[in-house]
Amino acid sequence: MSAVAAPSTAIAGPAWTAATDELVASLRELIRIPSVNPVSADAPDGELRAARLIATWLTEAGLRPEIVEPEPGRGSVHVRLRGDGTGGEPLLLLSHLDVVPAPPDRWTHDPFAADIADGYVYGRGAVDMKAMVAMELGVVRQLAAEARAAGLDPASDPIPGLRRDVLFTCTADEEAGGLAGAKWVAENRPEWLRAAGALNECGGVSATIAGRRLYPIQVAEKGFAAYRIAVRGTWGHGSMPREDNAAVLAAAVIERLAVPGPTRITPVMTRFLAQAAAALPEDAGSLLAALSGDDPARAEAALAVACDPMYARALRALLRDTLSPDVVHAGIKYNVIPGDAIVEVDCRVLPGTTEPGMRAQVLARLGPDLAAACDVELIVFGAPVEAPAEGTLFDLLVSTIREHDPEGIPLPVMAPFATDAKHTATVGTPTYGFSPLRLDPDERFLERFHGVDERVSIEALRWGLPVLYDVVRRFCS
Numbered sequence: 001m002s003a004v005a006a007p008s009t010a011i012a013g014p015a016w017t018a019a020t021d022e023l024v025a026s027l028r029e030l031i032r033i034p035s036v037n038p039v040s041a042d043a044p045d046g047e048l049r050a051a052r053l054i055a056t057w058l059t060e061a062g063l064r065p066e067i068v069e070p071e072p073g074r075g076s077v078h079v080r081l082r083g084d085g086t087g088g089e090p091l092l093l094l095s096h097l098d099v100v101p102a103p104p105d106r107w108t109h110d111p112f113a114a115d116i117a118d119g120y121v122y123g124r125g126a127v128d129m130k131a132m133v134a135m136e137l138g139v140v141r142q143l144a145a146e147a148r149a150a151g152l153d154p155a156s157d158p159i160p161g162l163r164r165d166v167l168f169t170c171t172a173d174e175e176a177g178g179l180a181g182a183k184w185v186a187e188n189r190p191e192w193l194r195a196a197g198a199l200n201e202c203g204g205v206s207a208t209i210a211g212r213r214l215y216p217i218q219v220a221e222k223g224f225a226a227y228r229i230a231v232r233g234t235w236g237h238g239s240m241p242r243e244d245n246a247a248v249l250a251a252a253v254i255e256r257l258a259v260p261g262p263t264r265i266t267p268v269m270t271r272f273l274a275q276a277a278a279a280l281p282e283d284a285g286s287l288l289a290a291l292s293g294d295d296p297a298r299a300e301a302a303l304a305v306a307c308d309p310m311y312a313r314a315l316r317a318l319l320r321d322t323l324s325p326d327v328v329h330a331g332i333k334y335n336v337i338p339g340d341a342i343v344e345v346d347c348r349v350l351p352g353t354t355e356p357g358m359r360a361q362v363l364a365r366l367g368p369d370l371a372a373a374c375d376v377e378l379i380v381f382g383a384p385v386e387a388p389a390e391g392t393l394f395d396l397l398v399s400t401i402r403e404h405d406p407e408g409i410p411l412p413v414m415a416p417f418a419t420d421a422k423h424t425a426t427v428g429t430p431t432y433g434f435s436p437l438r439l440d441p442d443e444r445f446l447e448r449f450h451g452v453d454e455r456v457s458i459e460a461l462r463w464g465l466p467v468l469y470d471v472v473r474r475f476c477s
C-alpha cells in the first residue's frame with residue numbers, strides 16, 4: 001500500500017448522493033428477483049436472473065463480466081478490474097445472490113416488492129445480503145467510471161491509481177452450503193476468488209451497546225457439525241406404556257443436548273471482550289470483562305445485565321460450542337408406541353474443536369445409558385475459519401471505520417455462523433465480514449437476518465458506500 005491514499009472526497013458529496021441513489025435502485029431491482037434457495041418451482045432461475053442483471057449493469061459500465069451456471073438456473077457472476085500489477089495480489093469483493101424463503105404472512109411489506117418506508121428498503125435480502133451486493137457493485141461502478149473519465153477502457157486498461165486488481169464475485173447457493181456456488185467456483189474458477197484478502201457479508205455493522213457504537217469486524221467464523229441421531233426403542237401398544245418408547249427417549253436426548261455447555265474463550269473473543277470492556281462505560285465494561293472469567297454464573301449474570309437479549313444470544317454462542325436440536329420425528333399413530341425416533345442436532349464449533357471432538361461431546365451429553373440406544377451419524381461438517389486480526393487489510397478496515405465515524409469503536413469478532421468464507425479459505429484467501437453500515441441504535445439488525453420485515457436503512461447505506469470505496473482504493477493503491 002502506498003503512503004498516500006486517495007481520499008473518498010475524490011468524488012465529493014453530490015457524486016456520492018447520485019451513487020447512493022443508484023445503489024438503492026439496484027438493491028430494489030435485486031430484491032424484486034426472488035432468488036430463493038432452496039430453489040422453488042415458481043422461481044427456478046432467480047440466481048441466474050440476478051447474475052444476468054448484474055452482468056448487464058457491469059457491461060453498461062464498460063466491463064466484461066462472466067457468468068457460470070454449474071446447474072440450470074444457478075448463476076454466479078464475476079468481473080475483474082485491473083490494477084497496474086505492481087501492488088501484489090488482488091482484493092476480492094465477495095457476495096451471494098441467493099436468499100432464504102420468506103413466507104409473507106407476518107411481513108408488513110411484500111418481501112419481494114422492495115418497498116421504501118420510513119427511510120428503509122424492505123425485502124428479503126435487504127441485509128442478507130443484497131445490500132452488500134449493491135454496495136460492492138457501487139464501488140466497482142465508481143472505479144469503472146473513473147477509468148472512462150480518464151479516456152480509458154475499464155474492461156482492459158488499468159483503473160487509474162490502482163496497483164492491485166479488484167475482483168467482484170457474486171455467487172449462488174450460499175444459503176445451502178455453496179455447492180452450486182462458491183464451492184464450485186473455488187474448484188473450477190479459483191482465479192475468481194484467489195486474493196490477498198476478501199470483503200464479505202455481516203461484519204463492519206454498528207452495534208450500539210451501553211451507548212457506545214461498536215463496529216465488530218468479522219475475522220473468524222464458527223464451524224458446524226450436524227448429526228442425525230437414530231433413537232431405538234421398542235414398538236408396542238399405547239394402552240401399556242413403556243419406558244423405552246422411542247419418543248420418550250428422544251425427549252431425554254433433546255433435553256440433554258439443549259443444555260448450554262461450558263465456555264471456552266478463543267483468542268479472537270478474548271481480544272473482542274477486552275477491547276469492548278475498555279471502550280464501554282465502567283459498569284458495563286466490568287460486566288463484559290466477567291465473560292472471560294471462569295465463573296459461568298457471573299458470566300451469565302453479566303450477559304443478562306449488560307446486553308440486550310439479541311446480543312446476549314450471539315455472545316453466548318460465541319463463547320462455547322453450541323448444540324441446537326432442531327428436528328425431531330417419532331410416531332405413526334396415537335395408539336402405537338414408536339420403536340424408532342430421529343433427532344437432528346445443529347452443532348456450531350469454535351476454532352480448536354474438531355469433528356471427533358464434537359461427536360465426543362454429543363455422546364458425553366447422552367451418557368452411557370442413552371448412548372446405548374442411539375446411533376449418531378454425521379450429516380455434514382465444516383471447519384471454523386479464521387483470518388488475521390492484524391496486518392495491512394485488517395488495520396485498514398479499522399482506520400477507515402474510525403475516520404468515517406470518529407466515535408466508532410472497530411474491533412475483531414467471530415461470527416456464530418458460517419458464510420462462503422469456508423470456500424475462499426480453500427484457495428487461501430483470508431476473508432473478512434465487512435459490509436459497513438452505521439445503524440440507528442435501536443435497529444434490530446441481527447434479527448433481520450432470515451427474519452420478518454428484513455430491511456436496511458438508506459442512511460446506513462449512504463454512510464457505508466464511501467467507507468467501502470475508501471478501503472478498496474487504499475488497499476489497492
Ligand SMILES: [Zn+2]
Nearest residue numbers: 128129174201
Ligand atoms: Zn448471507
